[in-house]
Amino acid sequence: MFFKAPPHRNLFTERLRLRAPSFLDVSDVFEFCSDPASSKYADWYPHNFKSDTRDFLAWLKRKSSDKSYTWVIEHREDEKVIGTISIVDADYSGKIFTVGYTLSKIYQHNGYATEALKALTDYLFGELFAERVQAKVIPENEASCRLLERVGFKKEGTLKKGAFCKTECVDVFIYALTNKLKS
C-alpha cells in the first residue's frame, strides 16, 4: 500500500513524522484537501470526492523523484495525517529547492508547520547540501509569511506574475534561506 522506496527519506521531529504518502491516507488527506481554506492561495481546487484525493495521491506518486517530492505530515502520537510538505521543485544543480506546505486547519496554530519546515530545511542543507531553499507566497497569505520568517527565511522581493494560481499568474513574495557557510 505504501509507495515504492522514496528517493527521499522519512524525517522525524519531536511530534511529527514526515513520510511517503500512502493510499491508506485518503480519508485524512481528504479532510484538509476538501477544505477551501487549504487551497485558497494555491494552484489547485478543493477536492469534492475521496476519488479526487486518491487521484491526487496517485499523481504525487507519479511525479515523485529527487526533483519533486511530497511528504505527508503525520502526528506521531495518533498517526493522523495533518498536512503535506513538499519539494515543489529542485533546480538542475540540485542546490536550489523550492518548497511548499499545507496544514489541516484544525491543527494550525500549534507550531506543527514550523516543526515540519525546520525538519525539511535541516535535511536539505544538512544532507542534500542545498545552497538555497526558497518559497513563493501570495502577499495576502500572512500565515505563510509568518511561518517562513519564524524559520529564518528572508523576504527578497516580489516576483511579478511569479506564480500561477488557479486561473492566472499572480505577483508573489519570494522568500529564501541560504547556506551561510557558502556565502
Ligand SMILES: CC(C)(COP(=O)(O)OP(=O)(O)OC[C@H]1O[C@@H](n2cnc3c(N)ncnc32)[C@H](O)[C@@H]1OP(=O)(O)O)[C@@H](O)C(=O)NCCC(=O)NCCS
Ligand atoms: C501556512 C500554514 C501551514 C501555516 O500554519 P500555522 O498553523 O500558522 O503554522 P504553525 O503550525 O507553525 O503554527 C504557528 C502558529 O502557532 C503558534 N504556536 C503555538 N505553539 C507553537 C510552537 N510550539 N511553535 C511555534 N509556533 C507555535 C505561533 O505563535 C503561530 O501563530 P501566529 O502565526 O499567529 O503567530 C497554514 O496557514 C496553511 O496550511 N495554510 C493553507 C495552505 C497554504 O497557504 N500554504 C502555503 C502556500 S505558500
